[in-house]
Amino acid sequence: MTVNVLFAAGETRWEQYRAPLDEAFAEAGIDADLSLNHPPDTVDYIVFAPNGPIDDFTPYTRTKAVLNLWAGVEKIVGSRTLTQPLCRMVDSGLEEGMIEWVTGHVLRHHLGIDAHINGQDGVWRNGIIPPLARDRRVGVLGLGALGRACAEALAALRFDVAGWSRSQKDIPGIACHSGDDGLSAVLERAEILVLLMPLTPHTENVIDAGTLARMPRGAMIVNPARGPLIDDDALLAALDSGQIGHATLDVFRDEPLPPEHPYWAHPRVTVTPHIASETRPASAARVIAENVRRGEAGESFLFEVDRDAGY
Amino acid sequence: MTVNVLFAAGETRWEQYRAPLDEAFAEAGIDADLSLNHPPDTVDYIVFAPNGPIDDFTPYTRTKAVLNLWAGVEKIVGSRTLTQPLCRMVDSGLEEGMIEWVTGHVLRHHLGIDAHINGQDGVWRNGIIPPLARDRRVGVLGLGALGRACAEALAALRFDVAGWSRSQKDIPGIACHSGDDGLSAVLERAEILVLLMPLTPHTENVIDAGTLARMPRGAMIVNPARGPLIDDDALLAALDSGQIGHATLDVFRDEPLPPEHPYWAHPRVTVTPHIASETRPASAARVIAENVRRGEAGESFLFEVDRDAGY
Numbered sequence: 001m002t003v004n005v006l007f008a009a010g011e012t013r014w015e016q017y018r019a020p021l022d023e024a025f026a027e028a029g030i031d032a033d034l035s036l037n038h039p040p041d042t043v044d045y046i047v048f049a050p051n052g053p054i055d056d057f058t059p060y061t062r063t064k065a066v067l068n069l070w071a072g073v074e075k076i077v078g079s080r081t082l083t084q085p086l087c088r089m090v091d092s093g094l095e096e097g098m099i100e101w102v103t104g105h106v107l108r109h110h111l112g113i114d115a116h117i118n119g120q121d122g123v124w125r126n127g128i129i130p131p132l133a134r135d136r137r138v139g140v141l142g143l144g145a146l147g148r149a150c151a152e153a154l155a156a157l158r159f160d161v162a163g164w165s166r167s168q169k170d171i172p173g174i175a176c177h178s179g180d181d182g183l184s185a186v187l188e189r190a191e192i193l194v195l196l197m198p199l200t201p202h203t204e205n206v207i208d209a210g211t212l213a214r215m216p217r218g219a220m221i222v223n224p225a226r227g228p229l230i231d232d233d234a235l236l237a238a239l240d241s242g243q244i245g246h247a248t249l250d251v252f253r254d255e256p257l258p259p260e261h262p263y264w265a266h267p268r269v270t271v272t273p274h275i276a277s278e279t280r281p282a283s284a285a286r287v288i289a290e291n292v293r294r295g296e297a298g299e300s301f302l303f304e305v306d307r308d309a310g311y
Numbered sequence: 312m313t314v315n316v317l318f319a320a321g322e323t324r325w326e327q328y329r330a331p332l333d334e335a336f337a338e339a340g341i342d343a344d345l346s347l348n349h350p351p352d353t354v355d356y357i358v359f360a361p362n363g364p365i366d367d368f369t370p371y372t373r374t375k376a377v378l379n380l381w382a383g384v385e386k387i388v389g390s391r392t393l394t395q396p397l398c399r400m401v402d403s404g405l406e407e408g409m410i411e412w413v414t415g416h417v418l419r420h421h422l423g424i425d426a427h428i429n430g431q432d433g434v435w436r437n438g439i440i441p442p443l444a445r446d447r448r449v450g451v452l453g454l455g456a457l458g459r460a461c462a463e464a465l466a467a468l469r470f471d472v473a474g475w476s477r478s479q480k481d482i483p484g485i486a487c488h489s490g491d492d493g494l495s496a497v498l499e500r501a502e503i504l505v506l507l508m509p510l511t512p513h514t515e516n517v518i519d520a521g522t523l524a525r526m527p528r529g530a531m532i533v534n535p536a537r538g539p540l541i542d543d544d545a546l547l548a549a550l551d552s553g554q555i556g557h558a559t560l561d562v563f564r565d566e567p568l569p570p571e572h573p574y575w576a577h578p579r580v581t582v583t584p585h586i587a588s589e590t591r592p593a594s595a596a597r598v599i600a601e602n603v604r605r606g607e608a609g610e611s612f613l614f615e616v617d618r619d620a621g622y
Contacts, residue, residue: 016440096443096469103468104422107415116583117428122570126584129327132407135593156467157414158407259433272427273437282446 003292004042005034006060009049009069017069020281021047024289032292045292046084050075057081064295067288068305070279077310086305087291093283095149101224101276102150102194103157105248109192109220110136110159114246133158139190141183141206142197142225143169143176146277150196162186166202187214192222199226209234218245224276227252232263239268250276314603315353316345317371320360320380328380331592332358335600343603356603357395361386368392375606378599379616381590388621397616398602404594406460412535412587413461413505414468416559420503420531421447421470425557444469450501452494452517453508453536454480454487457588461507473497477513498525503533510537520545529556535587538563543574550579561587 007014007021014036025032034047040059048054049069057066058081065085068076073088108114111130119125136159140151143165155161155173162175164186169176177185183206187193193215197203207221208231221244223230232253238244248270249263255274263269291301305311318325318332325347336343345358351370359365360380368377369392376396379387384399419425422441430436447470451462454476466472466484473486475497480487488496494517498504504526508514518532519542532555534541543564549555559581560574566585574580602612616622 093443096445097441100418100444100468101422103414104418104424107411107418108424111412111415113415113419113424114428116581117425120575120580120582122572122575124567124584126567126586129586129589129591130408131593132404132591133411134407153468157411157464256435256437261433264431264433269431270427271431273435275437275440278440280440280443282442 001031003030003032003044003296004038005032005045005047005292006038006043007034007036007047008052008054009047010052011036013049013069016281017047017285020285021288024282024285025292027286028289028293030289030292030296032289045295047288048076055081057084060084065291065301067291069284069288073305073311077305077307085301086307087301087303088305088311089279089284089287090303091279091284091287093280094277095146096283097280098146098196098224098277099149099153101250101272102196102222103153105222106138106154106159106192106194107157109222109246109248134160136160137162137189137191139164139186139193140174141186141193141195143171143174144196144198147194147196148174150194154194162189183211184214187211188216190215190219192220195221195223195225195229197225197229199228204228205231207231207235209237212238212243215244217243219243220245221247221249223247224250227255236262236266239266244268246270248272250274312342314341314343314355314607315349316343316356316358316603317349317354318345318347318358319363319365320358321363322347324360324380327592328358328596331596332599335593335596336603338597339600339604341600341603341607343600356606358599359387366392368395371395376602376612378602380595380599384616384622388616388618396612397618398612398614399616399622400590400595400598401614402590402595402598404591405588406457407594408591409457409507409535409588410460410464412561412583413507413533414464416533417449417465417470417503417505418468420533420557420559445471447471448473448500448502450475450497450504451485452497452504452506454482454485455507455509458505458507459485461505465505473500494522495525498522499527501526501530503531506532506534506536506540508536508540510539515539516542518542518546520548523549523554526555528554530554531556532558532560534558535561538566547573547577550577555579557581559583561585 021034041061043060043063046066048066063084068088070089138159138161140147140163143163151161151163151174164177164183168178206229246268250272263271332345352372354371354374357377359377374395379399382400449465449470449472451458451474454474462472462474462485475488475494479489517540557579561583574582
């Protein structure tokens, strides 16, 4: 029997999610009719995002579950009209995407790929042999779920990885540090530094003139975490002086990064538009399809929200 | 006691190897005097390459071993004046470097990094979400030591990897194919194709108009193996038509690639100067130091050549 799935997460996302959802339903063996426009009393499941079209869930009388597209449910969990089960999104794709973006850019800087991309001038420069990853010292600041996963992926590629976190961690293959002395130890050896800390009052501007000066000359910085971890003026000064060789930045104090911001034009900066840790349509669609499958089979839902706890 | 090590591998390599060798000797606890100019009758070990200064080993009366800097010993193994033990180089760095170059360039194409490097124009384009590695189909042609190692590294990053080899292989996590039908199966799904075959009469021009046409439109090719695996005219035509989206080429029929070759100027080609699989000074130096340590300790040498077998 056909399952009616209402996509109530906005028309922009419809373009990104329609094909992945149809594919995920097909893979899961579900005959789903995914639409922006099912009449409320015919809807079996709702794919939901907070800024979508639904405020009142009362007319959705036969709906078996509301499947949130994001991890956060703070805007919907208190709705008095929502009596159906609510599931949040736990997207393995977010962590996987972060690992891919971080390893890709660390390898790019390690191998000096930019010089090849920008140096297609007919001159065969084969005298520069980059060191092996085992001889390349990488620092990772922040060893939470994402930081740890990225540090482990880099260590698996044989990079010489040291990590720092506020509380001391113990991760096989990673030289783990904590505290102020530990931060200095990681910075002083980091030829490539990856920021994966949360933004807190303690971590704001952790990368400032003082910490930049402690890094090896020509070190490279990769930031897919939060813009305010970096004192932008201090970083620009360090890039201008050559103390920092390159910065690849995915996050900024103001996003979108304004077109007149000096990062865009700086020859030693690569701006990427906050793409390192997106929820991915393909993996998110699989979570949605799995929950529809479970609902049709009478099984319990994945990631169902505890309405009293609020998450 | 100081061990006298003669560097007889050419003055160009002296610049690359001097510091790594000194470091490797220090790490191994060997008090070595590394020089280009020890008198022959004072030399304990010779670091050797075929185009270096030594033809006649007769005056090296106290030399305990000749340590070849490369894997191939065909130019020295038949020398009638060489009575000392001869060791060839087995450099783990060659395989590690290949893995790093291949994963770096596959991630680069997977993530679309070139568009960011070349697109620092102030426009925040965050609507393009790349697929996850698990949804990116990579093909690896050739599953010998290097091909297998690269395929496994890509699978560890969760890429959807299929491989082809002449004889059927069985590698966990890799969809292994062989034969003509198997080649088509790998080509037809390869969004990114990595060439790691040996060059034989069977593999020359394996990438020609016919095989290129079987790949998905816009596929990317990465070749760190041998230049003649590719029919250059056919590849250039496929790049011009858009059938192939990009080619990153490290090897060529003629090396250095002549400055007038169309690959240099083609907007969809990245030339790198045969750097993917170099013997690396740091890891090669560790092999040399280990053999000196073994010689001084009276232990048997690593990778000692069987003079009758010739390798």
